[in-house]
Amino acid sequence: MFDAGMIKILLEGTRDTLYMTGMSVLFGYILGLPIGIALCVTDTNGIRPNRVVYRILDVIVNILRSIPFLILLILVIPVTRFIVGKSYGSSATIVPLVIAAAPFIGRMVESSLKEVDKGVVEAAQSLGASDFTIIFKVLLTEARTSLLVGLTIALGTILGYSAMAGVVGGGGLGDIAIQYGYYRYNTPVMLVTIVILVLLVQILQWVGMLISKKLDRRIR
Amino acid sequence: MEPAIIVKNLTKIFTRKDRTTAAVDHISFEVEKGEIFGIIGLSGAGKSTLVRCLNLLEKPTEGEVIINGKNLLQLSPRELRLERRDIGMIFQSFNLLMQRNVLDNVCFPLEIAGVGRAQAKARAMELLKTVGLEEKASSYPALLSGGQKQRVAIARVLASDPKVLLCDEATSALDPQNTKAILSLLKDINQKFGITIVMITHEMAVVQEICDRVLVLENGQVAESGPVTEIFHAPKSEAAKRLLVKTGAPILRMTAGRTVRVTFEEGSAYEPIIGNVILKFGMPVNILFADMKNINGLGVGHMILSLPENPEIADAMIAYFMEKGLGVEDWAEEDEQNV
Numbered sequence: 001m002f003d004a005g006m007i008k009i010l011l012e013g014t015r016d017t018l019y020m021t022g023m024s025v026l027f028g029y030i031l032g033l034p035i036g037i038a039l040c041v042t043d044t045n046g047i048r049p050n051r052v053v054y055r056i057l058d059v060i061v062n063i064l065r066s067i068p069f070l071i072l073l074i075l076v077i078p079v080t081r082f083i084v085g086k087s088y089g090s091s092a093t094i095v096p097l098v099i100a101a102a103p104f105i106g107r108m109v110e111s112s113l114k115e116v117d118k119g120v121v122e123a124a125q126s127l128g129a130s131d132f133t134i135i136f137k138v139l140l141t142e143a144r145t146s147l148l149v150g151l152t153i154a155l156g157t158i159l160g161y162s163a164m165a166g167v168v169g170g171g172g173l174g175d176i177a178i179q180y181g182y183y184r185y186n187t188p189v190m191l192v193t194i195v196i197l198v199l200l201v202q203i204l205q206w207v208g209m210l211i212s213k214k215l216d217r218r219i220r
Numbered sequence: 221m222e223p224a225i226i227v228k229n230l231t232k233i234f235t236r237k238d239r240t241t242a243a244v245d246h247i248s249f250e251v252e253k254g255e256i257f258g259i260i261g262l263s264g265a266g267k268s269t270l271v272r273c274l275n276l277l278e279k280p281t282e283g284e285v286i287i288n289g290k291n292l293l294q295l296s297p298r299e300l301r302l303e304r305r306d307i308g309m310i311f312q313s314f315n316l317l318m319q320r321n322v323l324d325n326v327c328f329p330l331e332i333a334g335v336g337r338a339q340a341k342a343r344a345m346e347l348l349k350t351v352g353l354e355e356k357a358s359s360y361p362a363l364l365s366g367g368q369k370q371r372v373a374i375a376r377v378l379a380s381d382p383k384v385l386l387c388d389e390a391t392s393a394l395d396p397q398n399t400k401a402i403l404s405l406l407k408d409i410n411q412k413f414g415i416t417i418v419m420i421t422h423e424m425a426v427v428q429e430i431c432d433r434v435l436v437l438e439n440g441q442v443a444e445s446g447p448v449t450e451i452f453h454a455p456k457s458e459a460a461k462r463l464l465v466k467t468g469a470p471i472l473r474m475t476a477g478r479t480v481r482v483t484f485e486e487g488s489a490y491e492p493i494i495g496n497v498i499l500k501f502g503m504p505v506n507i508l509f510a511d512m513k514n515i516n517g518l519g520v521g522h523m524i525l526s527l528p529e530n531p532e533i534a535d536a537m538i539a540y541f542m543e544k545g546l547g548v549e550d551w552a553e554e555d556e557q558n559v
């Protein structure tokens with residue numbers, strides 16, 4: 001049952017899962033980080049309050065976050081075709097994953113940045129810091145532990161979403177679990193993919209927490 | 221000489237739901253260059269809002285703030301940022317960057333000003349020496365005591381060479397020893413660098429320790445202002461009286477006789493005056509409140525005394541106190557009737 005061919009498939013599946021997760025989280029942050037910063041900065045208590053911008057971003061993020069991932073996966077197939085050229089496989093799955101990840105990441109970034117003591121921001125303002133300096137040298141730096149915890153959560157969540165994409169031929173471990181475990185009644189293969197997924201999440205969580213703790217200077 | 225700070229008709233109105241409150245209500249005052257100016261008031265008097273209006277952390281609803289000859293409300297955001305480098309501020313909660321070490325905290329304003337890394341570090345080390353913390357340069361704020369954190373904050377604010385320093389309850393989170401140490405550091409800075417200091421506090425002791433003049437704030441308005449010694453010896457407003465005698469409860473009158481507040485200046489209390497007055501007149505006086513400090517072996521401070529009911533003896537006692545160089549004024553508390 002677990003011959004060389006099967007092992008190769010599982011290894012490739014693991015690689016594809018990590019590829020999808022990594023790329024989606026990367027692009028998710030490229031979009032989500034600015035969204036999170038904008039949400040924090042434009043909110044009523046932010047350094048540049050702007051009700052209109054905040055409301056617009058807030059609504060977009062809420063709408064995207066309320067669509068179940070499986071539905072989103074199917075809903076964005078035309079977009080996926082347009083960007084990647086096909087609607088199946090690991091690379092194609094990255095498109096819906098990014099669309100799901102970005103607003104989620106934006107919210108987490110927003111909440112991390114809002115944890116930064118308002119007094120510290122005011123101190124920076126009183127020293128003549130620009131909004132740009134405050135964002136990069138105060139908010140993002142002071143919130144780095146919380147941001148890293150957010151990154152760990154994002155990786156775990158997107159890893160889970162990527163497995164879900166197996167239903168529509170998304171590639172990776174989820175795909176294998178469905179192809180072999182569900183359609184061909186090969187329960188052991190399905191169980192192995194689950195074990196690998198669990199291990200991946202565990203490792204990500206453990207490494208993420210370790211790094212964020214290492215970087216936190218507030219701990220005595 | 222032009223004053224360092226001119227405040228004209230400053231007003232800050234907060235609107236919450238349909239209620240508006242004037243936290244700062246048409247306040248005007250001037251602070252001379254090189255002066256240490258106190259703004260005192262009980263909590264809720266509006267003093268924090270007032271000081272935050274001075275560097276526009278809070279935007280005034282009305283009025284003018286002119287610092288170092290510049291009308292802050294007429295500046296563009298960019299000009300305001302540049303001007304703020306000349307107006308330092310330290311806070312009750314220190315507000316250090318927790319993820320940066322002490323040296324990098326002091327470097328922060330220099331980074332904002334675009335000073336090179338090596339030069340900034342050298343300058344920061346110099347400032348840490350000024351505040352006596354050079355050996356903590358690579359520590360993180362979480363490891364420091366409150367007094368040390370405030371020293372770092374002071375070194376940080378000095379990095380941009382401010383001409384004016386605003387202190388918002390800078391010693392209120394500190395114990396008495398650290399309060400004293402920070403106050404004397406601020407005094408040193410004032411003398412060494414000629415920085416004009418505005419001290420916001422609710423403690424009369426802080427004002428007496430380092431301020432030249434003081435403004436007493438109540439309900440967002442000026443209750444009275446003047447030299448610290450004047451307000452200490454002859455407070456006119458209820459607010460000033462309450463701040464001088466902070467007992468948390470009204471002082472109870474013991475007899476029907478006169479209640480007076482006597483103030484002891486340096487040089488007035490060479491002899492045990494209260495003891496002598498009792499011996500001389502053969503009548504007891506009650507000490508209702510006393511706040512005395514021993515400065516170079518002399519008693520300095522104030523007491524509230526309940527004098528004997530006989531008005532002639534009371535008058536004679538008051539004359540005796542005055543002869544000995546003590547300040548005497550009648551003392552009545554507004555809410556006494558309610559007791």
